[in-house]
Amino acid sequence: MRIATYNINGIKARLPRLLEWLDETRPDIACLQEIKTQDEGFPAAEFERLGYGAIWHGQKGFNGVAILARDAQPVETGRGLEGDPEDVHSRYLEAEVFGLRVASIYLPNGNPQPGPKFDYKLSWMKRLRARGQELLALEIPVVLAGDYNVIPHDHDIWSAKAMRDDALRQPESIAAYRTILSDGWTDAIATHHPQGAVWTYWDYQAGAWQQDHGFRIDHLLLSPVAADRLLASGVDKAHRGREKASDHAPTWIELGE
Template identity: 55%
Template sequence: MKIATFNINGIKARIEALPAWLEIAKPDVAMLQEIKSVDEGFPSEIFEDMGYRVETHGQKSFNGVAILSRLPLEDVTRGLAGDDTDEQARYIEATVIGKTAVRLCCLYLPNGNPVPGPKYDYKLAWMDRLHARAKELLVQEIPFVMAGDYNIIEQDTDAAKPELWREDALALPTSRAAYRKIAALGLTNALRAKHPEAGLYSFWDYQAGAWQKNNGILIDHLLLSPQAADLLIDAGIDKNTRAGDKPSDHVPVWAQLDA
């Protein structure tokens, strides 16, 4: 089972690039972030014609997450528990049925800038809620994957120029600590389990020639429960999608499971 996470930065802008990548990469599951569309506005038929089931949790113009799956999906839930006042569409869960059932948690973690301020407070509170959800799932002792745009540069080697991010919400010590608190529950970063080397990035800004200079950061992650980590075969980054026509500023990150 090949599971990918991809912040597409707008389905309308990626209406050609996303199907093209799916055709080449052929993931069994694609967890998407920043679809920037209400549910009824998402062009599901394009992906259904490619053999994907489509589940979305969207909102107008901002945020929005989706799961595309070639395999059956069950028990779809939308929204991250813990704050009934949160109206931002950043989280969707479903169980994918392969050789093994795997719980999919697709997330778009808040950016948090500017710091300090309410947006950063929201980021940290959201991460506390994600931590609580991970604990709940771990008690069930099932394979699960928490994948998406975490908006976290976990360590300096995850940035080409770490000095530029010292005061940014993506790399502050408190942000990194909140991420590591989640990982410390016993979750495995799929990419890092297979590729611990520096210089791997999943995001390049559109500005200042970041792509051409390889001035990137790694902020898209797949965290695996112990049961899912036991099934891990391989992981990687589809870097070349950033060089395509009308690309997202993110690229897909994927993991292959024996599931």
């Protein structure tokens, strides 16, 4: 079973590339982020034509997450994170599909830091950890997939100095990510690529793609039951280089039975 996460950076603008990727790679589950559309604008019919059922949590102009399943309909089990009634951002969607619990996550960027946006990022990560602990307690296969906006290690970026002042590389962000992992989650890409140098994002600016100046911020975290089934993981890097592509590349895992 292949499960992928893909920050599409605007589902309407990137729809041809997204449909192309789905048709070529046929993931069983695809978690999307930054769909950047209200619920009524989500192109569900386009995915149905390729055999994908979908659920989504949209928002006008930015944010937004979705979960697609091949030849199946995801059953929603959660929308948003508890702990902040004033948080109206569409950043978390959770579903049951194929005997798994899967979440699509778009973690706050946090820039500029320090400031309220960075405080929101750290608070959101605490709320994510709390939900993760609830899911771990169920002792079922769980995949938390998405754009975490955290670069965990120096070897997860082309230059350790390049983002030193960015919210994605602050000690507080990294510590919060590692605290989540310490509860029992497995970082799938890091497991198979412990030396790093696996990028999932390349900025549109400064020739980042052409120079391979990327970094890893798209992660798939696995509960112990899911981690026991982990066979492979990787990045569909070539899709980043296509015309009018997202600045992220699809990132995936394969689970055995």
